[in-house]
Amino acid sequence: MTRLYRWKSGTAALMAMAITTGAITPLFTSAPASAQYNINQSRTITIPYNVTFPVTYEKEKVIVNPGESLPLTLKIANDIIDNNRNVLIPRGTEVVGRLEPVNLNGRSSSDRNNNNNNKGVRFVAQxxxxxxxxxxxxxxxxxxxxxxxxxxxxxxxxNILTDAAIGAGAATVIAAITGNRKIEVLEPLGGAAVGAVASILLRKKQADVFVLRPEQDLDITLNSSLVLSRY
Known part of the structure; x- marks a missing residue:
């Protein structure tokens, strides 16, 4: 079944992109342009900034505390190809990075529970x-x-915990509040950090966590052009 994957770009990227069946298709520029058809010669292919790649993850959800940072490896969801159907980035290529907290500088936003929240989280690819x-x-x-x-x-x-990967900070919060001690965590939390979280929870009976759905929330957008070597 033919599927059209979503993508985003700015004006410059709009001029340099095309969509074909089942994939995001950057119309690449190569240096030198005349070398792109030369056999056994290396060339570079540039995917312009502001282009978005869809990603996937082995779990349906990733749960972290506000302020928590977590190493995370995603995967490219489908082949990234050029207008000649050459594969530039194969489906399944790993995207290594981190979930990092974002301080919204005092600006409030409304979350799913209509609470004011001045913290955010995003995935930064490395x-x-x-x-x-x-x-x-x-x-x-x-x-x-x-x-x-x-x-x-x-x-x-x-429902929240089903098929979820959970950061250590969020796991400690959830276990302390709900009594569920069988939560599998992505990364161990140091003893001092556990103590700090536990002391906070002694004064609280509830907590708000980020529940990220990678295929909806974590598509990555290039902040600068991506230069790939081709042979």
Whole structure:
């Protein structure tokens, strides 16, 4: 079944992009242009900034605390190809990066529970890792997510926790509030950090966490042009 994947770009990228069946298709520029058809000669292909790549993750959701930072590896959701159907970035290429907190500088936003929240979270991509093992630096990030979901004592967290990868900070919060001690975490939390979180929870019976849905929330947009080497 033919699917048209979503993409975003600015004016410059609009002039340099085309969509074909089932993939995002950058119309690349190469240097030198005459070299793109030369066999056994290396060339570079530039995907312009402000182009967005769809991503996927092994879990349906990722849960983190406001202010929590977490290493995360996503994958490119479908082949990125040029207008000649040459694959530039294969589907399944790893996108190594981190979920990083964002301070909204005092500006408030309304979350899913209509609470004021001046914190956000976004994914910052650092490297592409191809199946061959080749690593390619990338300067890209997702949009900032500000909506949270509330965890409270006695609440049913089944839907939130199902098929979720959970950061250590969020896992500590959820376990302390709900009594669920069987939560698998993505990264261990140091003893001092656990103590700090626990002391906060002694005064609280609820907490707000970010529940990210990678395929909806974490598509990455190039902050600068991505230059790929082709052979």
């Amino acid at each position: 490297e592409l890792v191809f199946a061959s093992g080749k690593r390619q630096p990338i300067n890209a990030s997702s949009r900032t997510i500000t909506q949270t979901e509330r965890i409270s004592k006695g609440s049913d967290t089944g």
